Amino acid sequence: xxxxxxxxxxxxxxxxxxxxxxxxxxxxxxxxxxxxxxxxxxxxxxxxxxxxxxxxxxxxxxxxxxxxxxxxxxxxxxxxxxxxxxxxxxxxxxxxxxxxxxxxxxxxxxxxxxxxxxxxxxxxxxxxxxxxxxxxxxxxxxxxxxxxxxxxxxxxxxxxxxxxxxxxxxxxxxxxxxxxxxxxxxxxxxxxxxxxxxxxxxxxxxxxxxxxxxxxxxxxxxxxxxxxxxxxxxxxxxxxxxxxxxxxxxxxxxxxxxxxxxxxxxxxxxxxxxxxxxxxxxxxxxxxxxxxxxxxxxxxxxxxxxxxxxxxxxxxxxxxxxxxxxxxxxxxxxxxxxxxxxxxxxxxxxxxxxxxxxxxxxxxxxxxxxxxxxxxxxxxxxxxxxxxxxxxxxxxxxxxxxxxxxxxxxxxxxxxxxxxxxxxxxxxxxxxxxxxxxxxxxxxxxxxxxxxxxxxxxxxxxxxxxxxxxxxxxxxxxxxxxxxxxxxxxxxxxxxxxxxxxxxxxxxxxxxxxxxxxxxxxxxxxxxxxxxxxxxxxxxxxxxxxxxxxxxxxxxxxxxxxx
Amino acid sequence: xxxxxxxxxxxxxxxxxxxxxxxxxxxxxxxxxxxxxxxxxxxxxxxxxxxxxxxxxxxxxxxxxxxxxxxxxxxxxxxxxxxxxxxxxxxxxxxxxxxxxxxxxxxxxxxxxxxxxxxxxxxxxxxxxxxxxxxxxxxxxxxxxxxxxxxxxxxxxxxxxxxxxxxxxxxxxxxxxxxxxxxxxxxxxxxxxxxxxxxxxxxxxxxxxxxxxxxxxxxxxxxxxxxxxxxxxxxxxxxxxxxxxxxxxxxxxxxxxxxxxxxxxxxxxxxxxxxxxxxxxxxxxxxxxxxxxxxxxxxxx
Numbered sequence: 001x002x003x004x005x006x007x008x009x010x011x012x013x014x015x016x017x018x019x020x021x022x023x024x025x026x027x028x029x030x031x032x033x034x035x036x037x038x039x040x041x042x043x044x045x046x047x048x049x050x051x052x053x054x055x056x057x058x059x060x061x062x063x064x065x066x067x068x069x070x071x072x073x074x075x076x077x078x079x080x081x082x083x084x085x086x087x088x089x090x091x092x093x094x095x096x097x098x099x100x101x102x103x104x105x106x107x108x109x110x111x112x113x114x115x116x117x118x119x120x121x122x123x124x125x126x127x128x129x130x131x132x133x134x135x136x137x138x139x140x141x142x143x144x145x146x147x148x149x150x151x152x153x154x155x156x157x158x159x160x161x162x163x164x165x166x167x168x169x170x171x172x173x174x175x176x177x178x179x180x181x182x183x184x185x186x187x188x189x190x191x192x193x194x195x196x197x198x199x200x201x202x203x204x205x206x207x208x209x210x211x212x213x214x215x216x217x218x219x220x221x222x223x224x225x226x227x228x229x230x231x232x233x234x235x236x237x238x239x240x241x242x243x244x245x246x247x248x249x250x251x252x253x254x255x256x257x258x259x260x261x262x263x264x265x266x267x268x269x270x271x272x273x274x275x276x277x278x279x280x281x282x283x284x285x286x287x288x289x290x291x292x293x294x295x296x297x298x299x300x301x302x303x304x305x306x307x308x309x310x311x312x313x314x315x316x317x318x319x320x321x322x323x324x325x326x327x328x329x330x331x332x333x334x335x336x337x338x339x340x341x342x343x344x345x346x347x348x349x350x351x352x353x354x355x356x357x358x359x360x361x362x363x364x365x366x367x368x369x370x371x372x373x374x375x376x377x378x379x380x381x382x383x384x385x386x387x388x389x390x391x392x393x394x395x396x397x398x399x400x401x402x403x404x405x406x407x408x409x410x411x412x413x414x415x416x417x418x419x420x421x422x423x424x425x426x427x428x429x430x431x432x433x434x435x436x437x438x439x440x441x442x443x444x445x446x447x448x449x450x451x452x453x454x455x456x457x458x459x460x461x462x463x464x465x466x467x468x469x470x471x472x473x474x475x476x477x478x479x480x481x482x483x484x485x486x487x488x489x490x491x492x493x494x495x496x497x498x499x500x501x502x503x504x505x506x507x508x509x510x511x512x513x514x515x516x517x518x519x520x521x522x523x524x525x526x527x528x529x530x531x532x533x534x535x536x537x538x539x540x541x542x543x544x545x546x547x548x549x550x551x552x553x554x555x556x557x558x559x560x561x562x563x
Numbered sequence: 564x565x566x567x568x569x570x571x572x573x574x575x576x577x578x579x580x581x582x583x584x585x586x587x588x589x590x591x592x593x594x595x596x597x598x599x600x601x602x603x604x605x606x607x608x609x610x611x612x613x614x615x616x617x618x619x620x621x622x623x624x625x626x627x628x629x630x631x632x633x634x635x636x637x638x639x640x641x642x643x644x645x646x647x648x649x650x651x652x653x654x655x656x657x658x659x660x661x662x663x664x665x666x667x668x669x670x671x672x673x674x675x676x677x678x679x680x681x682x683x684x685x686x687x688x689x690x691x692x693x694x695x696x697x698x699x700x701x702x703x704x705x706x707x708x709x710x711x712x713x714x715x716x717x718x719x720x721x722x723x724x725x726x727x728x729x730x731x732x733x734x735x736x737x738x739x740x741x742x743x744x745x746x747x748x749x750x751x752x753x754x755x756x757x758x759x760x761x762x763x764x765x766x767x768x769x770x771x772x773x774x775x776x777x778x779x780x781x782x783x784x785x786x787x788x789x790x791x792x793x794x795x796x797x798x799x800x801x802x803x804x805x806x807x808x809x810x811x812x813x814x815x816x817x818x819x820x821x822x823x824x825x826x827x828x829x830x831x832x833x834x835x836x837x838x839x840x841x842x843x844x845x846x847x848x849x850x851x852x853x854x855x856x857x858x859x860x861x862x863x864x
Binding site: 020021097098250 | 608611613615633645663
């Protein structure tokens with residue numbers, strides 16, 4: 001009898017039988033990998049000169065192998081354990097002389113072997129094809145096997161998460177749905193949260209990063225986190241095995257056998273679905289509040305009812321467990337409204353001066369200028385945060401703080417006309433001028449990159465250029481420019497158009513390294529204009545318009561700002 | 564020997580089996596009868612190690628069946644809706660069974676397929692429900708395990724096929740160690756095949772007895788008393804389980820041996836007295852009515 005055979009022999013018998021029942025998956029895996037790695041490579045192989053690059057891109061980590069692996073892993077897990085969702089199959093397999101552990105690890109090992117061998121076949125044949133067409137190199141082989149190794153970790157993670165989904169459910173369709181939810185919930189929830197954050201008035205991104213914490217899908221997309229994949233696999237597989245051991249066979253066919261899981265899943269799905277629906281109706285307009293709330297409520301009720309009908313396989317029980325629906329919907333409304341109405345005071349925050357290590361502002365033309373006058377910056381932030389009248393707004397400004405506790409805080413505000421004096425104080429300060437104009441910060445560059453090329457252009461007639469081998473002429477320009485900046489003020493920065501710009505290109509003798517920056521020239525920069533004329537570089541300003549000219553660092557919108 | 568000892572099993576909040584103890588002796592065919600929902604399938608699935616008992620023990624030859632490959636290698640379980648691989652043929656299934664049950668008898672399998680008129684190369688999905696049940700039985704028998712557990716496998720088979728399966732079981736029993744546990748919701752399905760019968764009702768075992776023992780202790784008789792007052796003269800030691808009258812004719816089921824009953828009636832003034840053979844159905848009615856159950860409603864269709 002079976003019991004008299006060795007464990008290994010039993011396990012091999014099980015492997016043989018599992019493989020037999022999923023021959024279609026074996027064929028699909030081999031065909032897909034080989035089609036992609038060999039056929040796509042050959043079909044794409046019509047451009048001479050980029051053969052190696054093409055091979056690297058197709059067989060390496062930027063190709064579609066990770067995607068094929070991810071989809072294959074989900075299929076292998078769900079197909080492998082689908083017998084747990086079917087009473088007929090449970091009766092058939094569980095009465096056979098194999099231990100429960102052997103069944104579980106049998107499916108795992110079988111899936112790993114199918115994926116490993118089919119991927120290896122695809123990669124191997126892809127490399128042979130590349131070699132046959134002289135597209136192979138050490139880099140191609142290295143990238144292909146790096147991708148292969150990475151895909152094994154992707155398989156481990158996604159197979160484990162999908163297995164966990166199967167163990168949490170008792171119905172094949174619901175298992176597929178659960179696997180999708182487990183794999184995609186994190187990126188979708190992060191997307192919904194990040195979208196919500198953009199409706200906080202003073203919010204500055206980048207939001208919650210899309211690096212995977214729970215979802216291996218994000219590491220597949222980002223091509224990162226092989227160690228994370230292995231940890232994820234270990235955690236999820238252990239959890240799945242634990243659930244498999246405690247799972248009752250009589251639960252086969254039930255959508256979600258565990259009550260706690262049903263509650264958590266319902267709240268989570270209602271929350272995300274309601275949030276996404278609410279976000280479809282969200283806008284800066286305060287009148288949209290009502291429609292957002294109604295959309296969230298309708299979505300919560302519908303999604304909750306659908307889930308409950310699935311749980312109970314009975315439409316008449318759709319409104320059972322309404323508490324979870326209410327909680328999920330309430331959480332969605334709470335998150336959206338806390339952002340929309342800034343309930344946590346994100347846009348009312350002003351730091352205590354003693355907590356701030358440094359402050360800076362980001363100009364309209366994306367220059368970050370560090371300022372030491374924290375009081376003025378705080379006053380500017382306050383004016384911006386309190387500014388609710390769009391007709392009074394001048395421009396958008398991002399204010400950053402480096403806090404003494406190491407945290408960085410950023411706020412995006414619209415500066416009102418009433419804060420013009422604060423802006424005047426800031427723009428006229430040495431801090432601002434030294435931070436904004438590069439001429440103050442080029443000593444190190446000058447030391448390392450001795451060659452200087454200076455050119456001037458207006459915004460209509462093209463440029464005239466002049467090159468200088470010594471730094472003498474640059475020093476003259478710098479002196480003239482600094483004399484002009486002394487009178488630079490907010491009116492110039494916000495309302496005046498530049499008449500032209502001086503481009504400075506610094507390089508070393510080999511010209512391999514260079515550094516480029518621009519110095520804006522205004523009509524009021526008489527010393528600079530005089531210098532340019534003296535060196536025959538000046539070009540009369542053209543007819544300046546919004547299309548042709550440049551505005552300064554605090555361009556005041558000609559039109560009213562719409563929130 | 565298959566034994567269950569005080570087995571309880573509940574699903575959600577309903578008790579499917581409550582404190583069930585039953586022994587399936589070797590080399591016997593045991594029938595398990597009961598209505599739908601009585602707990603027959605649950606008991607069989609517990610014995611087959613598909614379900615884990617909430618409490619109590621289920622053993623096959625002394626070994627617990629739950630998650631125990633050694634115990635499970637002793638039997639084949641055929642569920643009420645047997646599973647076959649998609650697109651498979653009887654040959655494919657026999658190959659699978661052969662890989663699991665090393666004593667699988669290919670020659671016997673081919674012979675039985677022919678006898679039952681099943682095409683070994685035909686896709687099983689094209690088989691009728693009855694043919695699938697026949698194939699499941701044939702596979703189970705040919706696996707050559709000591710025990711075969713069949714859940715409502717006879718239900719739905721036509722009388723000819725039922726007779727064929729019965730003779731197959733009889734042949735197996737005469738040729739080797741063969742013990743079978745068969746469940747059915749109809750007593751009549753099991754009437755002429757079982758050596759031992761258990762009756763399940765609402766998760767409890769109403770009785771479990773050998774048919775021979777049951778027949779030994781029960782008698783059916785019909786008689787016409789000289790006058791109806793004579794009925795009252797029947798001594799108390801005659802335990803009457805049922806008494807149906809048609810005019811003056813009494814049809815009684817009584818406990819006791821033929822000798823004891825004949826002796827008692829020799830002292831009673833009767834016009835007519837005769838002892839009749841009992842059917843399985845009547846045995847059950849007699850046994851269970853005493854316990855306050857109307858077995859006609861439970862198992863006889």
